[in-house]
Each structure stands twice: as C-alpha cells, then as structure tokens.
Amino acid sequence: EVQLVESGGGLVQPGGSLRLSCAASGFTFSTYWMSWVRQAPGKGLEWVANIKQDGSDKYYLDSVKGRFTISRDNAKNSLFLQMSSLRAEDTALYYCARDGRPGGYWGQGTLVTVSS
Amino acid sequence: DIVMTQTPLSLSVTPGQPASISCKSSQSLLHSDGKTYLYWHLQKPGQSPQLLIYEVSSRFSGVPDRFSGSGSGTDFTLKISRVEAEDVGVYYCMQGTHFPTFGLGTRLEIK
Numbered sequence: 717e718v719q720l721v722e723s724g725g726g727l728v729q730p731g732g733s734l735r736l737s738c739a740a741s742g743f744t745f746s747t748y749w750m751s752w753v754r755q756a757p758g759k760g761l762e763w764v765a766n767i768k769q770d771g772s773d774k775y776y777l778d779s780v781k782g783r784f785t786i787s788r789d790n791a792k793n794s795l796f797l798q799m800s801s802l803r804a805e806d807t808a809l810y811y812c813a814r815d816g817r818p819g820g821y822w823g824q825g826t827l828v829t830v831s832s
Numbered sequence: 833d834i835v836m837t838q839t840p841l842s843l844s845v846t847p848g849q850p851a852s853i854s855c856k857s858s859q860s861l862l863h864s865d866g867k868t869y870l871y872w873h874l875q876k877p878g879q880s881p882q883l884l885i886y887e888v889s890s891r892f893s894g895v896p897d898r899f900s901g902s903g904s905g906t907d908f909t910l911k912i913s914r915v916e917a918e919d920v921g922v923y924y925c926m927q928g929t930h931f932p933t934f935g936l937g938t939r940l941e942i943k
Contacts, residue, residue: 751932761873761881761924763932775931778833811880817869817928820883820892 718742718821720812725826732802736826738795738812746770746790749816752797754808755825762808765797766816775816780806802830834859834927838935845915846943853938855908855925862905862929869928872901872910875937876921884923885910917942 724736736752751766765776765786774786785798795812807830814821835858845851861868872885883892885901888908898913912919922937 753932760922760937761875761926761934763934766932777931817871817932818881818926819871819886819928822880822882824880 718814720814720821720823722810722812722823722826725810725828727829727831728802729832730803730830732830733798733800734802734828736797736799736810736812736828738823740793740795740812740814743814743821745788745793748814750786750788750795751813751816751818752786752795753811753813753818753822754806754828755811756805756808759808763818764810767795768816799828802828804830806830834861834930834933836925836927836933836935838923838925838938840938841936842939842941844941844943845912847917848914851912851915851919851940853910853923853925855903855910855935857906857908857927859930860905861908861927868904870901870903870908871926871928872899873924873926873934874919874921875924876918879921881924915940915942 719741721739728734752764767774767786783801787796809825811825812823837856839854868888870888873881875881889901900911922939924937925935
C-alpha cells in the first residue's frame, strides 16, 4: 500500500524557515517524480514544486522560486521541502504527492502557519 | 501559466440525478508526447484530494464507473451519471501538460 506521511509543519514568524519532510513507503520511491502541493485555509489546490527521480531536475511555482528548495533522499525514501523567507501567504496545508503530475497518491498534509 | 476555468463553482444535486462539471484551459493540453494530461480530483470534507480521472477519460483504480471524463484540446467535462451522497465535496480539474495548475474547484452538495 502506498503511504506518504508529511511532517515538519508548524508556526513560524514571517521571514523564518521551516523544513518539511515526506516519508514514502509501499512503492519504489527512486523511480517516481515527486511533488509538493499546498492548500491555503479555505482555498483551492496549488502546485508548489516537483523533482525528478534522481533529483537532477527541479521545478517551482514562480512565487516560491529562490525561497523554497525541493530535495530527496532515495536511500531513505524521503522527500523534503526547505522553505525560507516565509511570508504570510505561504500559510497552507502542504501535501506530498507521488508523480510530477500529482495524481493518485497524496499524503495527509502538514500545516504551515506563518504569523507573528 | 495555464489557467483552468471550472464551471459551475457549485451545484446542488438530488441523489440519483446526473451532474456535469466543465473545465476549460487557457491553452491546449495536448502534450508533445501525444497525451493530454487532464486530471479530475475530488476532495471530500476533511480529506486529502483523491484522483478520479487521469489523462482526460481514464478512471483511477477503484473509482466507480458512474464517473466519466471527456474532452480534448482546451475543453473538458466530468460527468457523474447518478450522484450519490458519498460524492459530496470539491471537484478540481488539474492540467499536467505544463507546470501543474488547478481549477478553483466545484463544490457539489446533495439536495
């Protein structure tokens, strides 16, 4: 069974940093693109970033370029999102999803709140 | 960025009746590999999104056959042949032909 479990969310002040993690199991992690998708409270879904199987290609939403970094550790079946210079508008539930085009497998999300 | 426009934004349906949601993209979703990466997700209350349809018309594993997708180019439709109470939630179309973008969502409620 495919499982994606996010962690690392929390309350952070504007300008602060946070690192999200996603632990994957139930599939061969190293053979799939992976994505982060977020959902602001009461709002719709927004793709944030994705990363190729070997980490050689990474793509970002324009509004997070230069502030967020997606990475992965295939030996540990883990996906990461390093977030810095956080803004209030980054407040959201962050989902890890299998595939570069988020499809059939999503985690339960981890909540990031940016507030002073 | 490709803009995905869904209509209607909400609909109220009597159980057993059909429902239809339209999704239009600002650019063609036909990829150079010949596939059209148009997806439909359902987010039930308090849950993560779940995939219903991928590549316009293919049902994901376990999705009931009352859900169907159609369309091409820039115009796409999700149809539910007979709505059931468990179908309530927000339906999102998503394109994956370019950097992924989602529609604003269509909220389905039961009358």
